[in-house]
Amino acid sequence: MRTSLALTGWFCIGVAAALAAEKPAAPAVPIEKLVEQLASRNYREREAASKALEARGETALEPMRKAANTTKDPEARRRLQVLIANLERTVTLSPKRVTLKAQNQPIGNVVENLARLTGYQIQYQGGNRNQPVNLDFENRPFWEVLDRICLMGGLTVQHNEGSGFQLYQNDVIWPHVSYQGPFKLTANNFYYTRTVTLGGLPRNPAQQQTRGESLQFSFNIMSEPKLPLMQAQQAKLIEAVDDRGNSLMFPMSGNVEIVYYGHNGYRTHNYSSQVQLAPPSKDARFVKVLRGSIPVTLLAEQKPEIVIDEILKVKNKKFTGNETEIQIDEVKDNKTSFSIKMTVRNNAKNANQDYSWTNSVHQRLELLDAKGNKYYSHGYNWENSSPANVSATFMFGTNGNAALGPPARLVYNQWSMMQHQIEFEFRDLPLP
Numbered sequence: 515m516r517t518s519l520a521l522t523g524w525f526c527i528g529v530a531a532a533l534a535a536e537k538p539a540a541p542a543v544p545i546e547k548l549v550e551q552l553a554s555r556n557y558r559e560r561e562a563a564s565k566a567l568e569a570r571g572e573t574a575l576e577p578m579r580k581a582a583n584t585t586k587d588p589e590a591r592r593r594l595q596v597l598i599a600n601l602e603r604t605v606t607l608s609p610k611r612v613t614l615k616a617q618n619q620p621i622g623n624v625v626e627n628l629a630r631l632t633g634y635q636i637q638y639q640g641g642n643r644n645q646p647v648n649l650d651f652e653n654r655p656f657w658e659v660l661d662r663i664c665l666m667g668g669l670t671v672q673h674n675e676g677s678g679f680q681l682y683q684n685d686v687i688w689p690h691v692s693y694q695g696p697f698k699l700t701a702n703n704f705y706y707t708r709t710v711t712l713g714g715l716p717r718n719p720a721q722q723q724t725r726g727e728s729l730q731f732s733f734n735i736m737s738e739p740k741l742p743l744m745q746a747q748q749a750k751l752i753e754a755v756d757d758r759g760n761s762l763m764f765p766m767s768g769n770v771e772i773v774y775y776g777h778n779g780y781r782t783h784n785y786s787s788q789v790q791l792a793p794p795s796k797d798a799r800f801v802k803v804l805r806g807s808i809p810v811t812l813l814a815e816q817k818p819e820i821v822i823d824e825i826l827k828v829k830n831k832k833f834t835g836n837e838t839e840i841q842i843d844e845v846k847d848n849k850t851s852f853s854i855k856m857t858v859r860n861n862a863k864n865a866n867q868d869y870s871w872t873n874s875v876h877q878r879l880e881l882l883d884a885k886g887n888k889y890y891s892h893g894y895n896w897e898n899s900s901p902a903n904v905s906a907t908f909m910f911g912t913n914g915n916a917a918l919g920p921p922a923r924l925v926y927n928q929w930s931m932m933q934h935q936i937e938f939e940f941r942d943l944p945l946p
Contacts, residue, residue: 729791746785756945806938836928851911
């Protein structure tokens, strides 16, 4: 009897568990309803709605933008503004994800498909375009996919401003890589030196430091095309330990100097940096872990501020945007290239203090055909410049691209910057 009751009880529990498993999940609350709850009188309901909207991610951005422009409730508007800013930053700093599958497909075709899926300019410059490759990527970060293709094809990536990714035949590998969202960091080298000072020594023997040694770690940063680098500061170490458990970090002093590096306003996708390490012990063979971060300024958004249509017909005419003014003096058609003589003025409040703006003008200008295809920048000839004023002749060409139609419009883009800390971590780095 006891056995029978026990079995009956087990059966009831099993049926209940099965019914619970088959119970359909509650439907997701519509985004519009969550937006309404941001104005609730109940604090917990407002907080729950904020967390639910944040969890929806990018899909909630557009409805929240519309609601922020129409809601009359101050609390709802404040919460929406915070949520939108945070989600926009998260989306910007997220890697582009790729789903790419290939079964015995020519590597040249695979590269073309990757360019089509991402919208990035990627050109295969390798040898055997017909080399068959097999890939099965599902929603993977861009850099992981590109690196795998390069490894299979014996390719090296070069990313130059204005020409996109160029994949060349060069069968080398970079075994120490740190992927961080839209950034790829690669360990370059350790530079170890030992010195002996033979002259110019203090007379006091106690002050003589005749021998010294130093260790420097160098690494490279590459960014996805969607998020160019504008400036980088000195990289900072968080942890550096060798295989003997000894720290390779220098003791922190009271005043830490921040050294600014960068490109003086130039947009780039490659940057090299280095950090100083304390000399390793004699029996250390590798760095077990090396972690740090590097503060960077990113070009987060580019949007047209001034659009000049029928550019080939424009002469001695002025165009004004929100913070910029362009005077077109002359446009010359040189058959395969075009030159535009103009003056660009920065009318922003801080124009006279923004010394990087002058160097970025040529990158903010784009010459497009009627379909939106871009001409290649061929540089510029300065005539006169100041922190808020540039007079120059800007040159553009086709670079042999027969698909480019005649120039239809000139665009000057407004730039929005973002500050960010790129973290990195490398492990098991051999010491010199």
